[in-house]
Amino acid sequence: MxxxxxxxxxxxxxxxxxxxxxxxxxxxLNTLLAPLAILAVVTFASHGTLLPVxxxxxxxxxxxxxxxxxxxxxxHLKNDMRLQDMIVSSPTTSTIxxxxxxxxxxxxxxxxxxxxxxxxxxxxxxxxLGGFIIFLALATTFTFSVSLGFFLSTFTSxxxxxWGFSGIISPLLTTIPPVYYPITYIPYPYRYLSYLxxxxxxxxxxxxxxxxxxxxxxxxxxxxxxxxxxxxxLGYLAVxxxxxxxx
Amino acid sequence: xxxxxxxxxxxxDKKYQALDQLTFNVDLNGIFSVIGRNGAGKTTLIRILSTExxxxxxxxFVNNLDVVKDATALRNEIAVVPQExxxxxxxTPLQTVSSYLMWRGYSYRESKExxxxxxxxxxxxxxxxxxxxxxxxxxxxxxxVATVIASEAPIIFLDEPTTGLDYVSRKEMWEILSRLKKDRxxxxxxxxxxxxxxxxxxxxxxxxxxxxxxxxxxELRSKIKFPYVLRIMSDNVDINEDxxxxxxxxxxxxxxxxxxxxxxxxxxxxVTNKIKFTVEQASLGNIFEQYVGxxxxxxxxxxxxx
Numbered sequence: 001m002x003x004x005x006x007x008x009x010x011x012x013x014x015x016x017x018x019x020x021x022x023x024x025x026x027x028x029l030n031t032l033l034a035p036l037a038i039l040a041v042v043t044f045a046s047h048g049t050l051l052p053v054x055x056x057x058x059x060x061x062x063x064x065x066x067x068x069x070x071x072x073x074x075x076h077l078k079n080d081m082r083l084q085d086m087i088v089s090s091p092t093t094s095t096i097x098x099x100x101x102x103x104x105x106x107x108x109x110x111x112x113x114x115x116x117x118x119x120x121x122x123x124x125x126x127x128x129l130g131g132f133i134i135f136l137a138l139a140t141t142f143t144f145s146v147s148l149g150f151f152l153s154t155f156t157s158x159x160x161x162x163w164g165f166s167g168i169i170s171p172l173l174t175t176i177p178p179v180y181y182p183i184t185y186i187p188y189p190y191r192y193l194s195y196l197x198x199x200x201x202x203x204x205x206x207x208x209x210x211x212x213x214x215x216x217x218x219x220x221x222x223x224x225x226x227x228x229x230x231x232x233x234l235g236y237l238a239v240x241x242x243x244x245x246x247x
Numbered sequence: 248x249x250x251x252x253x254x255x256x257x258x259x260d261k262k263y264q265a266l267d268q269l270t271f272n273v274d275l276n277g278i279f280s281v282i283g284r285n286g287a288g289k290t291t292l293i294r295i296l297s298t299e300x301x302x303x304x305x306x307x308f309v310n311n312l313d314v315v316k317d318a319t320a321l322r323n324e325i326a327v328v329p330q331e332x333x334x335x336x337x338x339t340p341l342q343t344v345s346s347y348l349m350w351r352g353y354s355y356r357e358s359k360e361x362x363x364x365x366x367x368x369x370x371x372x373x374x375x376x377x378x379x380x381x382x383x384x385x386x387x388x389x390x391x392v393a394t395v396i397a398s399e400a401p402i403i404f405l406d407e408p409t410t411g412l413d414y415v416s417r418k419e420m421w422e423i424l425s426r427l428k429k430d431r432x433x434x435x436x437x438x439x440x441x442x443x444x445x446x447x448x449x450x451x452x453x454x455x456x457x458x459x460x461x462x463x464x465x466e467l468r469s470k471i472k473f474p475y476v477l478r479i480m481s482d483n484v485d486i487n488e489d490x491x492x493x494x495x496x497x498x499x500x501x502x503x504x505x506x507x508x509x510x511x512x513x514x515x516x517x518v519t520n521k522i523k524f525t526v527e528q529a530s531l532g533n534i535f536e537q538y539v540g541x542x543x544x545x546x547x548x549x550x551x552x553x
Contacts, residue, residue, distance in 0.1 A: 001399060003352030011349035015335065019342050023378060082332035086394075089297045089327040089404075091319075092350045245318075246300045 008092045012100025016073055017107040031112045035061045042180045050181060052124040053213075056134065056206045057180035059116050060199055063138050064173050066105040067145020068166065074101060074153040075162040094244035102146045130209035137205040140227055144198055145173075147234035154242050173199045182213045198230040248310045248402065248432050249274050250296065255305035257291050257456075265291040267456035268305070273449065277428045280447030281436045282531075284539060287453040289436040290330055290406055296434070297327045297404045310402065326351075326395035330406035330436075333387060336380035340371055340390050343379060347394045365397035366390075369423055385416030392423060402432045409442060421446055444531035452538050459538045468529050471537045473504035476530075477513060480523040488513055504533065 021028055035058035042054040078084035087097055106113075126134065148169070156162040177197040178186060183204060186194055194200045201223040208215035215223065251272040257265045266288045273279075281289050294300035296309050298318040307314045312321040334343045341362055348358035366375050369389050374382065382390065388408055395403050405424075409417045417439070424433060424446055437443050443450055444464055452459035452467070460467055468474045473492060479501040486493060491505035491513075503513065510526055517524045529537075 001352065004354055005352075007349040007352055007354055007358070010355065011346045014342070014349070015338065015346045019346075020337050023337050023339070077335075080333075081335055082329045083335065085294075085299050085329040086327055086332060086347065087350055088299050089322055089325055090347075090351050091322050092352075093319075097350075245298065246294075 003091050005096060008096045009100040009103065011092075012097060013104040013107055016077075016101055016104035018104075021108070027108075028111050031062065031065070031109045032115065034065065035059075035112060035116070038175065038180055046181075052210050053182060053207060054180050055116060055119045055124055056210055057174075057203065059113070059120070059134075059138055060141055060179050060202055060206060061174040062109055062112050062116065063142040064145045064199060065170060066109045067102070067142045067147075068149040068152075068169050068173075069105050069108070070098075070101055070146055071149035071153040071156070071169075072159070072162045072166055073105070074150065075156040076159050078153070079156070079158050088245055094242065098146075098150060105146070106142070124210050126209050126211075133209050134206050137202045137227070140231055141199065141202045144227075144231040144234045147231065147238040151234060151238040151241060173197055177203065179203045182207060184213065198227060201227040201230075248276065250279070250307075250309050250434075252307040253305055255292075255295065255307050256303050257288070257295065257300070258303045265456055266295075266302070266305075269453075269456065269458055270305075271451070271458055271461055273451075273461060275432055275434075275449060277448035278424060278433045278435055278446045280443035280450045281434065281453060282438075282440060282443045282450060282535065283453035283459075285438075286455075288456040289453055291456075292453065293327075293404050293406050293434065293436055294329075297325055298322055299327070299329070324400060325402045325404060326398045326400035327404040328391045328395055328406065328408060330410075332391055334379040334382070334390050334394075336378065338379055339376050340366055340379065340382070340393070341375040343390060344394050344397050348397055351398050351400075361397045362393075365393045368396070368426075369393045385412050385419065388412060388416070388420065389423070392420070392427075396427055396431075400431075402434065403427070404434045406436050407438065408435065409437065409439060417442065440531045440535055450531065452535060454539045464531060464534075467531075467534050467538075471529060471534055473506065473533070473537065474529050475505060475507050475510045476527045476533055477503040477505070477510045478525045478527065479503065479517065484517075484520075484522060486513060486516070504529070 038061070039054040039058045042057070043051045074084070152165050153162070156165065177194050177200045179199050183191060183194060183200065204213065204215050204223045205220065205227070207213035208220060249272070253270050255266055255269040259265060269292065281292060283289050291300065295302050295307055296314055298314050298321055301315065309321055310324055312324070314321060334340070338346070341359070344362035344365055345358040348361055349355065353361065363372070363375065366372050369392065371386065371389060371393060374386060379387065379390065392405065392408060409420050412420065421442065424435070427433060435446065447464070449461065449463055450467060451461045460470065480499070482495050482499045482501055484501055486503060488509060491503050491509050494502045494504070496502060503510065
């Protein structure tokens with residue numbers, strides 16, 4: 001029979017996002033709450049001055065949480081439901097499965113992304129080129145987050161361990177680093193520590209396009225080089241270390 | 248269809264040996280039952296044959312396809328329900344089956360049609376839109392079987408598909424598998440020897456990762472020392488017959504294992520003393536005990552239920 005790759009990718013999207021949303025509509029609010037809660041706190045605490053930064057921060061957080069969610073989902077489907085064993089023994093390849101699951105994480109976040117984009121158009125001033133750069137930075141953030149999530153999923157043997165990883169990743173990549181606020185708010189020497197997080201570079205790029213933070217051309221290039229390098233390294237690790245077929 | 252292995256060995260974490268130089272070559276049709284104690288290597292064998300797990304050494308072929316080198320081609324031929332596989336609770340049975348078919352490459356429309364047919368064939372059509380979490384244990388196991396039979400795969404691996412089911416549900420599953428075996432090869436592992444005996448056209452006995460034997464129930468029975476069982480409805484009998492094995496069981500019965508002639512020699516004594524008895528062929532349970540032994544403990548290498 002003719003195998004349709006589109007169907008194989010769509011199966012992951014249906015199972016991990018669309019059917020879940022249809023059967024349990026409450027989860028539509030799920031991804032919305034975390035970024036909006038921090039956005040609200042930052043906005044109120046800054047008397048509205050940091051609203052544009054918080055909106056872009058919420059978008060970055062959403063990309064990170066969408067990407068790293070793949071870690072919990074893959075771990076749950078593999079270890080608790082044994083679904084991955086069925087897929088391994090089917091004509092679906094690991095690449096098709098992962099691409100489908102990654103897209104499903106974005107689909108799952110569509111309500112949040114849509115809401116944040118509306119806020120972005122209303123409150124964030126940027127050029128068309130700036131909007132394109134923000135899009136690229138968000139896409140890169142999502143890519144390294146998916147790679148990180150997939151890489152970590154290969155080390156988890158049950159959902160409790162998986163939750164442990166998530167509990168560490170989320171604050172380290174989105175809450176503590178200057179994602180919801182400009183890096184200039186961090187005093188030296190602590191500012192250097194923030195550069196340990198790849199989201200700091202994504203935030204600098206995004207914030208520089210919204211006018212709240214000036215990033216020189218040289219630093220702009222460095223931020224991109226670091227962000228892309230981290231993405232490549234994590235992608236390589238995810239591919240090299242991932243165990244589709246067990247040994 | 249043929250399954251063959253040569254020197255197939257699996258060692259987990261460099262110390263737990265699940266399969267030890269397993270070599271066999273067998274032509275199959277219908278249902279192939281794989282039995283063995285906990286840790287005998289049943290699940291490991293199934294996982295290697297179904298391309299889920301890489302062997303440590305040795306080779307294995309399913310339908311003349313190498314499970315390592317030809318895994319991609321083989322995956323078009325097989326469908327698997329792993330041990331402990333469960334339907335995702337947030338899906339419905341229709342969504343469960345159709346999404347699996349889409350992973351196999353069917354279109355959305357085709358997968359829906361085939362799924363409905365498969366659910367209907369297993370009597371699950373009234374439940375196709377109920378959430379899986381509301382299904383009973385038996386319905387969930389049936390659904391997992393429906394998932395693979397909806398596919399076109401001619402070879403189906405079922406790893407302990409009836410574990411945890413009550414007797415009635417198991418019998419329902421047996422009927423389903425008996426229907427299914429007419430046009431597919433089913434490779435089945437089970438802890439229920441009665442199930443393996445009823446369903447298995449050929450039976451493989453694994454013991455501590457090694458092949459104890461393989462064949463039909465009659466072939467296995469013909470190779471054991473005591474192919475007949477005399478069941479005496481009394482625990483107070485005086486039997487002095489050489490070449491038999493006597494076991495008293497708790498419910499006031501005595502079992503005597505022996506050959507047909509040895510058992511026949513005891514009949515006059517029982518008739519004369521008006522002691523009720525039956526004579527049976529050795530069951531798979533009896534055969535299994537004679538191959539594997541009855542001592543408790545399983546495999547010392549046991550890591551989990553391999």
